[in-house]
Amino acid sequence: MQEAVLKIQRLGIPPxxxxxxxxxxxxxxxxxxxxxxxxxxIERPVTWEEAEILIKCSPxxxxxxxxxxxxxxxxxxxxxxxxxxxxxxxxxxxxxxxKDMLVQRLQNYIDSTE
Numbered sequence: 001m002q003e004a005v006l007k008i009q010r011l012g013i014p015p016x017x018x019x020x021x022x023x024x025x026x027x028x029x030x031x032x033x034x035x036x037x038x039x040x041x042i043e044r045p046v047t048w049e050e051a052e053i054l055i056k057c058s059p060x061x062x063x064x065x066x067x068x069x070x071x072x073x074x075x076x077x078x079x080x081x082x083x084x085x086x087x088x089x090x091x092x093x094x095x096x097x098x099k100d101m102l103v104q105r106l107q108n109y110i111d112s113t114e
Contacts, residue, residue, distance in 0.1 A: 004041035005050045011035050013094060014059045036066050045076035051089060058095035071101055083110070 014035045015028045024032070046054065054074050059067045078086050087106065093099035 002042060002046070002050060004038045004043075005046065005053055007038040008035065008042075008057050009053045011038065011057070013057055014063065016061055032063070036063070039066055039070050039073070042073045044073055046073055048077055051077040052092070055089055055093045058093050058098040060095045060097055062097070067098065067101075071098055071105075074098075074102065075105065078106075078109075080113075 011031060011034055015024075015031055042050075042054075051074050054070070058074075059070060061067075074089075077089070083106070087103075090099060090102045090106065093102065
């Protein structure tokens, strides 16, 4: 298990407020910084167990592009022969933002292979 994934698990879902226009407090900035640092340290592909941790700690709003790095970490576990398992993993996502993105990207892949 990667230390960066365990750190994401300890930190949990990143706090909201990144998009609300007000400057966040110092504690929130510290959590964001640690969270971003951990996401950037994740090596891909992740294992299935790591993806199961990450899917439950997804950001619920945009975070200056970090959400895309996070999404790519989750996507790195995808294998075409396990599409249904991957779809079930996506359904466990805590974030509508990321869930919608993952579902759409999976559908795009399926459409491109038909």
